[in-house]
Amino acid sequence: MMIADASATCPPRVFAPVRVVLLGAGRVAHHLGPALAAAGHAVVGVWSRTAVAAAALARHLPQARELTSLADLPAADVYLLALPDAVVPQVLAAARVPAGSMVAHTAGALPLAVFAARPELRGGVFYPLQTFGPGRTIDWPTVPLCLEAADAAGLATLHALAESLSQDVREVDSARRLQLHVAAVWASNFPNHLLGIARELLEQAGLPWQLLHPLIRETVDKALTQPPFEAQTGPAVRHDAATLARHAGALAAHPRWLALYGGLTASIQDVAGGGANNPPPG
Known part of the structure; x- marks a missing residue:
């Protein structure tokens, strides 16, 4: 399977705002959340296993509220799991996400098959190929964003979100992403x-x-x-x-x-x- 490059020399485009819930408040989320907000998207909620981390990130996102329970998640267009690989299956099993929702993880080595346990969801991958550290500034237009999804509509949603951040958006299946x-x-x-x-x-x-x-x-x-x-x-x-x-x-x-x-x-x-x-x- 060829890796499709959706970036190249495309001119800037205008994207419709997307409502996002971030599950996770670590390094990836602390960089990704503000970038999404700056691109015009509404990060409406932040959940973390550590309440202090969720509250700290939510304070930097104008439309976000701290979420204290996976059973009380607000409506969103995309739920992004910015979590350690080992934690994704546990959170995925516990999260009360409406059937048909687009849920994507940000992990590089975790396959799309992790969503098999929740067949009612539209699973996907939104993997930013970059190292994230505190106090660093990320040049998002240059960051490759590698996408995968279980269905065409979900992939289109992830493309729209990714292309609002980066000029280098690619479709990469689980085997090649590993x-x-x-x-x-x-x-x-x-x-x-x-x-x-x-x-x-x-x-x-x-x-x-x-x-x-x-x-x-x-x-x-x-x-x-x-x-x-x-x-x-x-x-x-x-x-x-x-x-x-x-x-x-x-x-x-x-x-x-x-x-x-x-x-x-x-x-x-x-x-x-x-x-x-x-x-x-x-």
Whole structure:
């Protein structure tokens, strides 16, 4: 199945307001709710497992009220479940949502099949491919929004909502979305962890974190303009055994980081050597 790109160079469009209820008040909801309101939609209610979080988010949404019970949800065009994956089935089972309602989750790895337990609902997926953190500003027009729905009418509703936020809206089925989510972890979560290790090593050496900033920027810029495997540099790809041994000695006090270093080194060398899953370019 091809991934349909509904963004490209389409001119701005005017969208009819949509009434939305947010189930969840975590990082995704704290960014998504205000973005929907700014786009002209009515976020009419916010529910969270943590009442304080729901109240805090509702205060930033002019038409929203804090919802204290899943049994007392207001009428809406779309109910968005911005929740951890493991919580979605529990909330979905408990939520008193009218039959025929459009209900969509925002998870990357959770399949559309999670809605099979509620066949009277129109299930869907509204997955923003971005990392969300407190105090960060999200450039919503550039955020890919990946959609899936059980029926054409539900998909059209999600398209209208998504296209009011982003210039990059795509239909991605559950299997491809899972692969996308795995790739996103490799592209965002793992590098963030590795950068954390790098910062700790600099602090232990009494060196400023800013020393690495130009290198980090150049690495990311280069990866965005050419295939990253082709741009690989460093002692691993050069099979520089002497430097690798010195690095291992420098990491001896951190056995877990040393094991990670060894695993990444082996993977780099495997790819550079034309491993079965990653033949060398050309």
